[in-house]
Amino acid sequence: MQTKTEYLIWDKIVSSAKSRFDADKYFNMFAGMTPEMFDKLVLHIIVGFASGEEHDTISVNLHNELEHLGFEMREDLIDNFIADKHVVFSSEIYATYLTFSMLEDGAQEVEVLGYVTDLLENPMIY
Numbered sequence: 001m002q003t004k005t006e007y008l009i010w011d012k013i014v015s016s017a018k019s020r021f022d023a024d025k026y027f028n029m030f031a032g033m034t035p036e037m038f039d040k041l042v043l044h045i046i047v048g049f050a051s052g053e054e055h056d057t058i059s060v061n062l063h064n065e066l067e068h069l070g071f072e073m074r075e076d077l078i079d080n081f082i083a084d085k086h087v088v089f090s091s092e093i094y095a096t097y098l099t100f101s102m103l104e105d106g107a108q109e110v111e112v113l114g115y116v117t118d119l120l121e122n123p124m125i126y
Contacts, residue, residue, distance in 0.1 A: 005113055006109055009109065013046060016092050017089045018042060020088050020089065021088055037069075044065070045062070045085050046085075046096050050093045050094075050100065058082055063078050094119070095120055
């Protein structure tokens with residue numbers, strides 16, 4: 001079961017990602033989908049890239065998942081939606097990778113939340 005802090009980590013990552021593209025436009029493309037499901041769709045894409053999956057794999061898996069949930073969509077629409085997300089979501093992908101790594105290494109969730117928040121809200125270029 002997910003803790004409140006872990007929920008906040010994933011919510012921070014998804015909210016940041018949704019601010020980087022016209023989320024309302026795409027939400028309308030997925031007719032009948034709840035906002036919560038759309039957030040899970042965005043997270044699915046981010047986690048896929050953070051886990052090293054290829055664009056095509058993420059697209060096919062997402063299409064199959066949506067079909068399983070009763071959302072009929074052409075695969076090319078999903079593929080087009082994902083097309084630039086490895087670049088658009090680069091900070092969120094890194095934050096997700098960092099989250100997985102820190103939690104696996106035994107970091108406290110609140111510490112991870114702090115790092116993720118700093119990374120996404122105060123990015124620094126060196």
